[in-house]
Amino acid sequence: MVTTRRETAVEADPALEGARVVIVEGRYYEALADELLAGARAVLEAAGVAVEVITVPGALEIPVAAEIAIAASEEGGEPVDAVVGLGVVIRGETYHFEIVAGESARGLMELGLAHALPVGNGILTVDTEAQAWERARLVEGNKGGGAAEAALSLLRLKRRLEA
Numbered sequence: 274m275v276t277t278r279r280e281t282a283v284e285a286d287p288a289l290e291g292a293r294v295v296i297v298e299g300r301y302y303e304a305l306a307d308e309l310l311a312g313a314r315a316v317l318e319a320a321g322v323a324v325e326v327i328t329v330p331g332a333l334e335i336p337v338a339a340e341i342a343i344a345a346s347e348e349g350g351e352p353v354d355a356v357v358g359l360g361v362v363i364r365g366e367t368y369h370f371e372i373v374a375g376e377s378a379r380g381l382m383e384l385g386l387a388h389a390l391p392v393g394n395g396i397l398t399v400d401t402e403a404q405a406w407e408r409a410r411l412v413e414g415n416k417g418g419g420a421a422e423a424a425l426s427l428l429r430l431k432r433r434l435e436a
């Protein structure tokens with residue numbers, strides 16, 4: 274039985290028993306990263322899964338860090354049952370936004386497809402900081418929580434089909 278800070282009893286999900294989820298967060302914007310991480314953690318803890326958080330400088334490093342964690346798992350390290358990528362990419366003056374936004378998303382998608390691995394993408398790609406806050410805040414868009422829920426949804430599917 275997991276009790277959230279709102280004192281509402283939340284049952285851990287038996288379909289996810291023993292699962293271990295790796296959050297890879299790009300901390301280019303610290304305060305926004307805190308909000309996304311809080312949202313993702315709340316969902317994962319309510320589901321009763323183990324969580325590891327890996328921190329990288331920016332969104333572009335997220336897929337590579339996740340692949341490093343997967344490779345370590347395959348070499349006998351801790352298991353990686355799902356990955357949640359969190360980050361904030363805000364458009365600047367140059368084409369770099371397209372690179373960071375597009376390649377981090379592509380990297381996460383390729384990771385999921387290559388490994389048949391549940392992946393949730395919580396990397397915000399926005400034009401302004403205000404847009405990022407509207408999507409990051411737990412009481413508004415809570416995209417960190419949404420990414421965690423998406424990853425858990427795929428993990429439940431994988432376990433059901435592999436049973």
Ligand SMILES: Nc1c(NC[C@H](O)[C@H](O)[C@H](O)CO)[nH]c(=O)[nH]c1=O
Pocket residue numbers: 299300301302330331332333334360361362363364373
């Ligand atoms: N401009 C943003 C970045 N840029 C940094 C890259 O993600 C990367 O760390 C760098 O190019 C070195 O490889 N990252 C974000 O997460 N958000 C941005 O808005």
Ligand SMILES: CC(=O)[C@@H](O)COP(=O)(O)O
Pocket residue numbers: 362363364365366367368369370371373
């Ligand atoms: C997403 C980015 O890389 C961007 O914030 C960098 O800003 P700029 O394009 O003005 O260098």
